Amino acid sequence: MLGARIVMFLLATMLLAASNAAAQQMQVPVSIANICSTQWGWCPLNPNIRVLVGFACQCVAYSGQVLPGVGRQFPYENYGRPVSPYLNPHWMDPPPAPVIK
Secondary structure, eight states: OHHHHHHHHHHHHHHHHHHHHHHHHTOOOOOBOSEEEOSSOEEEOOTTSOOBTTSEEEEEOTTSOEEEEEEEOOOGGGGTOOOOSSOBOOOOSOOOOOOOO
16 A cells, blocks of 8 residues: 555656656747837837737827837837837837947
8 A cells, every 4th residue: 555655656756747847848938028019109118017029018199099019129228319108200220330449
């Protein structure tokens, strides 16, 4: 009886270890969005709210209208332009070249 319990315990431990290893192998790296892109423009996302790239988000226009969008990553800090917490126009030009000192 005790031998059967030990065997069952060992089998359960092996199954648990195998399922944990499979779960670790299936992890996919995720990217956190820093902007919400809409068809009318984009807005920076609150850093306290996590939105994955490609997932739904929303911007609020100056008028208060809520605009649906999609989370994206965009290096707007590199442009050196003022950024509105509301809706910003889409910037089509590339960021300025970095200054090498």
